[in-house]
Amino acid sequence: MQDIDALQSEILAAIEAADSLDALENLRVAELGKKGRISGLMKGLGGMSPEERKTAGPALNGLKNTIGDAIQTAKDTLENAALDARLAAETIDISLPVPPEQRGTLHPISQVLDEITEIFADMGFTVAEGPDIEEDFYNFTALNIPPEHPARQMHDTFYFNEDENGDRKVLRTHTSPVQVRTMEKNKPPLRIIAPGRTYRSDSDQTHTPMFHQVEGLVIDEKTHMGHLKGCLDTFCRAFFEVDNVKMRFRPSYFPFTEPSAEMDIGCTRQDGELRIGEGDDWLEILGCGMVNPRVLEHAGIDSTKYQGFAFGIGIDRLAMLKYGIPDLRAFFESDLRWLRNYGFRTLDIPTLGQGLSGGTV
Numbered sequence: 001m002q003d004i005d006a007l008q009s010e011i012l013a014a015i016e017a018a019d020s021l022d023a024l025e026n027l028r029v030a031e032l033g034k035k036g037r038i039s040g041l042m043k044g045l046g047g048m049s050p051e052e053r054k055t056a057g058p059a060l061n062g063l064k065n066t067i068g069d070a071i072q073t074a075k076d077t078l079e080n081a082a083l084d085a086r087l088a089a090e091t092i093d094i095s096l097p098v099p100p101e102q103r104g105t106l107h108p109i110s111q112v113l114d115e116i117t118e119i120f121a122d123m124g125f126t127v128a129e130g131p132d133i134e135e136d137f138y139n140f141t142a143l144n145i146p147p148e149h150p151a152r153q154m155h156d157t158f159y160f161n162e163d164e165n166g167d168r169k170v171l172r173t174h175t176s177p178v179q180v181r182t183m184e185k186n187k188p189p190l191r192i193i194a195p196g197r198t199y200r201s202d203s204d205q206t207h208t209p210m211f212h213q214v215e216g217l218v219i220d221e222k223t224h225m226g227h228l229k230g231c232l233d234t235f236c237r238a239f240f241e242v243d244n245v246k247m248r249f250r251p252s253y254f255p256f257t258e259p260s261a262e263m264d265i266g267c268t269r270q271d272g273e274l275r276i277g278e279g280d281d282w283l284e285i286l287g288c289g290m291v292n293p294r295v296l297e298h299a300g301i302d303s304t305k306y307q308g309f310a311f312g313i314g315i316d317r318l319a320m321l322k323y324g325i326p327d328l329r330a331f332f333e334s335d336l337r338w339l340r341n342y343g344f345r346t347l348d349i350p351t352l353g354q355g356l357s358g359g360t361v
């Protein structure tokens, strides 16, 4: 017993004196490792008489635990001290000015999204959101696109594997599912926009597998097609920052709106430059229509009492048009030179009062 006490004091002193993690690890191996001193003593238990073992066994176990704990505590202390030192050494002075070559910019999509939100907020719209990974029901069925409907093929959908119930989720192919989610959760009158990412299996100069849309939805008792036209006209003039934009509505078809239309804006293309709002060329920028009563009913809204319009605008398209960006794919390449050229100053929030696009770098 005397020996064990002496040994314990000796090792504890050595632990106290150890000033690095390596030194502690060496001590651990020397005492508690397979060939360590304490392990050696424990092996000796086998050769003892039962009487001797009765006292030596618990004593050695106690020694082993005490030393193990002491080494662990010492390791923790050293590790914490090392972390504190690192945290102190790596502090960043965020008040230091950032050199121009390291300054970040706002992506044109973020900028255009802020601009769009600002314009619609001014018209009394609030922002709604829905998930990117969407249920088949919201992306299709509730929008009057039942299984086997040909419109499903047009969407080039990314499907997930079937879950245990045989249902397949999808990456939403448009922002229209947010219409249904909003109508399920809120009572009319409703006036929302829903910006976000959308996905289709398509890739070329004017299509990327991920792109952005902003959905609009207005539901009350009286809203009609004239309001839709006025709303989109106000939006286009505010967005392109021109007094007049030539617009035309072409009859179209979407299962979730009736009647449906696509809207083009007038433009001229001269010497490779695109001018918005005038000229004899047309450019399609959105799909829209009066919400189909079947969609209202799917979302639990009385279609004999309520009506309204919806629209879906391609945000990337708008950004390319407004800021003269020729290739859609560059949006998603994270090329710093491109971002510096087309990016916006981060602290200039677009406001209608100060001009939307005032923050160009």
Ligand code: PHE
Pocket: 173, 174, 175, 176, 254, 257, 286, 287, 288, 289, 310, 311, 312, 313
């Ligand atoms: N969801 C349609 C699309 O992605 C656009 C749209 C939205 C059309 C709302 C009408 C009403 O093509």
